[in-house]
Amino acid sequence: MLLAQPGSDVDQLIRLGDGGRVVGAGYATEKRQLELFDPELRRLMDALRAALPGTPLIEVVDASEDESRLLLIASSDVDPGKVYLFNKATRQLSEVMPMREELAGLAMGTMKPVSYPAADGTMIPAYLTLPPGSDGTGLPAVVLPHGGPSARDEWGFDWLVQYLVHRGYAVLQPNFRGSSGYGSAWFQQNGFQSWQTAVGDVNAAGRWLVETGVARADRLAIVGWSYGGYAALQSPALEPDLFRAIVAIAPVTDLARLQEDARTYTSFRIVRDFIGTGPHVAAGSPARHADGFRAPVLLFHGTVDENVDVGHSRSMAGALRQAGKPVDYVEYAGLDHFIDQPAKRTDMLQRIDSFLSAMAPGT
Known part of the structure; x- marks a missing residue:
């Protein structure tokens, strides 16, 4: 050893x-x-x-x-x-x-390890980053669940966190149950099969920000990329009134579709078994539950995404529109899962900033 x-x-x-x-x-x-x-x-x-x-x-x-x-x-x-x-x-x-x-020379927010209680009392590890010079109270805030789901956030420089902090938001990154790095008991069945626990822990992060006075309830948003986008879109299934704005970048929106997307690949059995079968597939697919959304949604996706097919965001946007829900969908032609072309990433960040700024008190 x-x-x-x-x-x-x-x-x-x-x-x-x-x-x-x-x-x-x-x-x-x-x-x-x-x-x-x-x-x-x-x-x-x-x-x-x-x-x-x-x-x-x-x-x-x-x-x-x-x-x-x-x-x-x-x-x-x-x-x-x-x-x-x-x-x-x-x-x-x-x-x-x-x-x-x-x-160089820009003030950055310090990332602080914290923990908060989930609905069942389990303490969830997370990282809280506040705007430089802030007293940490009464702020607009963003819960930022990580991708994966077989991943975890770590202490260190994060460009998306620092952008949001620079724009005045407190940012909380939860390592919800379903995250890797903490052993098999914490990982549970994974963030899809155990979505109720994972997303419940993500929502608890938002409640904690409000209860501790860090965040204003009327300026609380959720932003996620990949699985984080899935968690953002799935959060209304448990608490539709918690977040006032939802941003999802390259999100999974239908678990059955995610399985089917892998059918022509050698990893199909792995993906099929990872997602599993049973009632959680339908219940855990936000594109099937657009009628339950109460917050406006902003979606981004690249058209050549090989991690999560662009059809996930297209069907999510279509379902929200059909249900009469406010949604803005931005598609980047020729870009993959990471949207790493500088001009397009800049465009995405500016659109996110404008969208979150529209969270007016009381709306």
């Missing part, structure tokens, strides 16, 4: 050199922890942390074939990071480039 961490999944191998030599492993608690098995590298990382204060996340991302030179990224929650080159022979650390030069 080299490494085990109660309550966390060891989910990362750190490899170096041409042969991919394993030099360590990692896991996430409130912050990502790296355990280095190589004594020389462990001493080096201790020295680097002392040399680079304020950037507690230091990751070796590559190495020369003989491991004499290491490529590093040092970052934090308020620093998108810089790339460094370390020369072992000269002991010289040289800055190569900033990760996001355009953000």
Whole structure:
């Protein structure tokens, strides 16, 4: 046994050199922890942390074939990071480039680990980021569930979080039950088969923001991407009056359709079994329950999305329109699941900002 961490999944191998030599492993608690098995590298990382204060996340991302030179990224929650080159022979650390030069000098929100109670009293781990200089009370706020669902949020720089914070929103990222990284009991059956628990935990995040005074109930929104978009659209199935605005980017909207989308792929059985069969398939498909929506919806999707077919957003928009519900659907031609073309991503963020700004008190 080299490494085990109660309550966390060891989910990362750190490899170096041409042969991919394993030099360590990692896991996430409130912050990502790296355990280095190589004594020389462990001493080096201790020295680097002392040399680079304020950037507690230091990751070796590559190495020369003989491991004499290491490529590093040092970052934090308020620093998108810089790339460094370390020369072992000269002991010289040289800055190569900033990760996001355009953000230099901008104030960022500090990401704070918190926990809040779910409906059954289970404490749900999360990260709360507040606008710089805010006293943390009476704010417009966004619950931001992660994608996956076999994933989790971690402490560190997040461009979407920082954009929302910069626009004045408190942002809460819940690691709801159904998230990975916390062991099989927390993962449950997964975020689709256990959607009522997962989405219930997401909704509890919104209630907690209001109950603690961080958020105004009339300025509370939910924003999600991929599975996070699914959770945002599924949230009204449990509490239709909780969120005043819903934004879903590249969301799953019908579980049966998600299964069928995989039929021509070798992963079909895996997807079929992951989603499962039974009443949860219909009950957990937001496109089938458009009549229950009370908040306006903003949808985004790329037309060549290979993770979640664009038909999911098209059918969701159609169902909402047929039910007479307010919906705006933006489709980006030629873009995939990540909508990573700069001009289109900028357009998306500006549209989200305008949409959330329209949450007027009392509406």
